[in-house]
Amino acid sequence: MFLFNAMMVGLKEIWANKFRSLLTMLGIVLGVSSLVAMSAVTKGMENAMKESLVAMGGLDKVLTEEREIPAEQKHLADQAPGRTIRDVRALKASAPLLRLISPEMSLRRAYLTLGSKTTTPSELVGVWPAVLAMNMHVLEHGRFFNDLDEELANPVIVIGTGIRDALFGTPDQTGGEPVIPIGQIISLNGQSFTIVGMFQHYEGEQDKKMREEMERRRKEAVAQGGVQRARGWGGGRRGGVFWMKNNTAYIPLNTMMLRVRAASVRESAAGDQLTDIDVKVASLDKIDAALQQAKNVMMITHNGVEDFGFSTQERAVEDINTRIKSARRSGGIISGIALLVGGIGIMNIMLASITERIREIGIRKAIGATPLAVFLQVLIESVVISVLGGVLGIFASYGFVEILGRLTPSQTTPQVTAQSLFLAFCFSVGLGILAGFIPAVKASRLDPIQALRYD
Numbered sequence: 478m479f480l481f482n483a484m485m486v487g488l489k490e491i492w493a494n495k496f497r498s499l500l501t502m503l504g505i506v507l508g509v510s511s512l513v514a515m516s517a518v519t520k521g522m523e524n525a526m527k528e529s530l531v532a533m534g535g536l537d538k539v540l541t542e543e544r545e546i547p548a549e550q551k552h553l554a555d556q557a558p559g560r561t562i563r564d565v566r567a568l569k570a571s572a573p574l575l576r577l578i579s580p581e582m583s584l585r586r587a588y589l590t591l592g593s594k595t596t597t598p599s600e601l602v603g604v605w606p607a608v609l610a611m612n613m614h615v616l617e618h619g620r621f622f623n624d625l626d627e628e629l630a631n632p633v634i635v636i637g638t639g640i641r642d643a644l645f646g647t648p649d650q651t652g653g654e655p656v657i658p659i660g661q662i663i664s665l666n667g668q669s670f671t672i673v674g675m676f677q678h679y680e681g682e683q684d685k686k687m688r689e690e691m692e693r694r695r696k697e698a699v700a701q702g703g704v705q706r707a708r709g710w711g712g713g714r715r716g717g718v719f720w721m722k723n724n725t726a727y728i729p730l731n732t733m734m735l736r737v738r739a740a741s742v743r744e745s746a747a748g749d750q751l752t753d754i755d756v757k758v759a760s761l762d763k764i765d766a767a768l769q770q771a772k773n774v775m776m777i778t779h780n781g782v783e784d785f786g787f788s789t790q791e792r793a794v795e796d797i798n799t800r801i802k803s804a805r806r807s808g809g810i811i812s813g814i815a816l817l818v819g820g821i822g823i824m825n826i827m828l829a830s831i832t833e834r835i836r837e838i839g840i841r842k843a844i845g846a847t848p849l850a851v852f853l854q855v856l857i858e859s860v861v862i863s864v865l866g867g868v869l870g871i872f873a874s875y876g877f878v879e880i881l882g883r884l885t886p887s888q889t890t891p892q893v894t895a896q897s898l899f900l901a902f903c904f905s906v907g908l909g910i911l912a913g914f915i916p917a918v919k920a921s922r923l924d925p926i927q928a929l930r931y932d
Contacts, residue, residue, distance in 0.1 A: 501826045502866035504819025505908070509870025509901045511815050514877040515808025516897035519801055521890050526797045536790045537761055538611065539768065541754040541775075544786040557782040560751045564778050568756065571774045574767035577757040579604065579611040582733045582750075589640060589726065590664040596643035598636075599724040601665070602752070603733025611755050614722070619659040619674035622729045630731040634665065635674035639723035668736060670728065679722045764789065812901075819866065820908040827859050827916035835923065842925035852921035859913020860906060867905030871898055 541564075546554050565580045587601035606621055608614065619635070626633055636658075644663060645656040661672050728737070734749060758767040768787050775785060831838070838851060878891045 497826065498862060501822050502819075502862055502869060504822040505816065505863055505866025505905050506819075506870040506873055508812060508816030508819045508908075509867050509905050510874040510877050512809070512812035512901040512904065513871065513874035513893060513897050514881060514891065515812055516805070516900075517874075517878045517891035517893045518881060519804040519808060520892045520894055520897075522804060523797065523801050524892060526800070535613065535757075536794065537757045537764075538790055539756050539758060539764075539771075540788040541756065541771075542786050542788050544784060546782060546784045550782055553780070553782045554784075556780045557784040558779060560754050560785060561749050561778075562751070564754060564775055565751075567774050567778045568754075568771060572767070572770045574759050574763055574770050575756045576759040577607055577610055579607040579755045580730060580751050581608070581753040581755065582730055582738070583752040584666075584733065584737060586666075587726070588664075588666055589636075589644060591644040591661075594644050596640055596724075598640055598726040599721040601726045601728070603730040603737070604727050605730055608727065608755075611757060612722070614725075615677045616674050617677035618657050619672070621674050622727075627729045627731050630735045631729065632665075632668060632670045632732060632736060633673045633729065634663070634670040635676065635727045636672060637676045637723040637725045638678040639720065640726055641675060643724075665726075665728075665737065676722070676725070679719045816904055816908055819905075820863075820912040823859055823862055823909060823912035824916060826862075827855065827913055828919070830858075831855065831916050831920045838920055838923055839925045839927070842923070848921035851923075852917045855917035855920045856910065856913045859916065860909040863905050863909020863912070866909075867902045870905065871902065874898075874901070 541560060543560065546557060562580060565578055568575060568578050582603040584601045584603075587598055589596050589598060589601075602608075604622075605627070606623075609616070609621060616635070621635060622631075622633060625631070638655075641656060641658055645658050645661075648655050658672050658675065662669050663672060664670070756771065758764050760767075768789075771787070776783065779785065842848075842851065875893065878893055882890045
């Protein structure tokens with residue numbers, strides 16, 4: 478009952494000095510909203526980075542990289558063959574801890590042309606079908622290459638939706654549904670290739686929500702008799718992982734080697750040199766053993782010259798964790814300063830309030846109020862201010878996050894979490910307790926005789 482009465486007195490005191498109390502709470506509001514907003518931004522960054530990591534192939538993917546020959550082996554440089562098909566065949570035959578091996582042979586300058594339209598893919602690569610599982614590609618239309626395409630070096634190509642949109646037009650340009658270009662013939666650096674397959678459209682979670690919202694609005698406009706306009710899939714951020722996947726083009730590895738590279742003056746000297754050899758380990762628990770096994774095999778095919786190395790996705794995970802920790806630390810410091818300023822404001826206003834109410838406190842103590850009762854009364858008033866500031870700060874944080882969401886790329890759209898809301902509210906309450914402690918102690922120690930004489 479006492480706590481309820483103390484809270485009601487605190488609310489009446491706040492209402493009696495509305496403008497002053499609002500200014501006092503403003504520091505808490507800004508501190509809480511900045512803490513929630515910073516947490517939402519870092520959560521959005523984390524989600525985008527993890528989405529990208531999955532889109533790149535997952536944690537079990539390992540890249541075989543070309544590296545500088547160690548100093549002690551410099552005299553063997555002319556014996557280093559580089560990464561070739563021989564490595565791939567050796568790994569398939571002698572490295573059972575690897576469950577998937579995907580060779581890649583890319584073209585540095587590739588131009589895809591249809592009529593007067595030309596586009597440059599993010600990557601034009603000669604591959605085996607293993608690349609689908611390696612890079613987590615999904616065919617939506619048509620088919621992928623088969624053994625016959627590889628053996629005969631057939632001029633066939635599989636493209637992403639970004640390439641489709643660039644060459645055949647987006648839905649708003651074609652005046653209808655998206656084009657399915659299976660069977661169409663396009664030019665690759667002057668050579669004719671038949672499109673036999675097209676991947677699904679790749680997008681992040683936030684891009685998907687935005688697209689679905691636009692589609693919903695379009696349908697509503699059509700239902701109300703408006704003009705139907707489809708804006709296409711969109712490509713996501715240029716240079717992002719999803720944009721790159723949507724602008725990828727694959728051809729058979731043998732086709733790349735015998736038709737495309739052989740016809741290029743720049744590339745013909747590369748012979749059967751591979752651009753990449755990507756592998757997936759059978760088990761993440763045995764990744765070290767799998768990489769050691771792969772190294773042993775490739776040391777044989779490379780004549781004992783260690784001109785290669787392995788790059789795991791664990792590095793990407795460590796990089797994500799480091800960035801997120803740094804962002805959270807920086808955001809926490811900034812938000813902490815804002816909350817500290819708010820706490821100082823509460824302490825200042827409570828000290829001023831006690832000075833104004835010295836005679837009132839003296840009367841209460843004279844008629845029997847204990848120092849503990851006075852202490853709790855002042856402390857509860859401080860907590861009431863901080864709680865109201867915390868609640869207002871939580872509502873304000875949604876506005877901040879909405880503004881940040883419109884300013885940041887869609888893949889990193891801030892996301893408010895229940896944990897950040899709870900943490901920010903607890904901080905505001907704790908700060909109210911700390912800010913009200915000194916004024917409450919000062920009020921409880923007032924001598925009633927001196928207080929009654931105060932003018």
